[in-house]
Each structure stands twice: as C-alpha cells, then as structure tokens.
Amino acid sequence: MKERSGKRMPPLRIFVLDCEALSLAVRGDRMMIARLSLAAQGEAEVVTSPMTLVEAYDGRTTEQRWDWVLSRLSVADVGKDEARQARRLLADAGLHGHKYAIDAVLAVIARQQKGQVTVFTSDVDDLEKLVPDGIVVKKV
Secondary structure, X not given: OOEEOXXXXXXXXXXXXXXXXXXXXXXXXXXXXXXXXXXXXXXXXEEEOHHHHHHHOOOOOOHHHHHHXXXXXXXXXXXXXXXXXXXXXXXXXXXXXXXXXXXXXXXXXXXXXXXXXXXXXXXXXXXXXXXXXXXXEEEO
C-alpha cells in the first residue's frame, strides 16, 4: 500500500459495472456519476467488460456522452483464459447459457481486481452466485 506523509492509504476501491450500471452512468444518474468522479480524482477505479459496452449501448445517447463516460473507466482485457474461468464459474454455480455469460465474465473481472471490490448490477442474485463473499454486490 502506498504511503503519503507517513500515513497508510486505504485499499483502492474498485467499482465493476454491469450493463444497467453503465447505462445509468451514460444517462447521467447522479450516484453513478459520483462514482465516476471518484475515479477521475484517483480515489477509485471503475472497470467493465467489452461485452458490457456493447450490451449497454442503446443508440439514444450521443457519442460525446459515451466518450466522456468511457474516459473515466477501464475496459478489462478478456481472452481465452477469462472465458475459461467464466465457464468454470457458471458450471460451479449450476448456471449456463447466454443469460449468464456476461455476468460470469464480470465475475471473473471482479475476482481479478485488487482492493475493495463492489459490483454494481441489476442481477444481484446471479452475481452473488459467481463472486466470493469478499466482493460486495449492490443493486442499481
């Protein structure tokens, strides 16, 4: 942990956004914008998956608004290893199919983060099955 003037810094807060959480940010939801502001100030990181970007896009928001939101978050790299991990998470939870695919990838991304991880989602029940107890899952 980094130190500033002899004080220990608290663990970094990581916010993982699902489709609904990202959509809220793009639409200007005050709570989601406040979380993005924390990221812009270096007090948190906001991360999502590439598939979430595709899923959240609805065509009603300007490119400028999307660009502004995207400038305040990270998009995790997802490859074969992450897909394999997501598949295993689904199997372990007794889930399968496209309904859970993006949630499983988000769970893998959340598990990879270092710090205090919170997943913001509309699918609390599904995500809670896929992440360990140390990761907080909050409904949006």
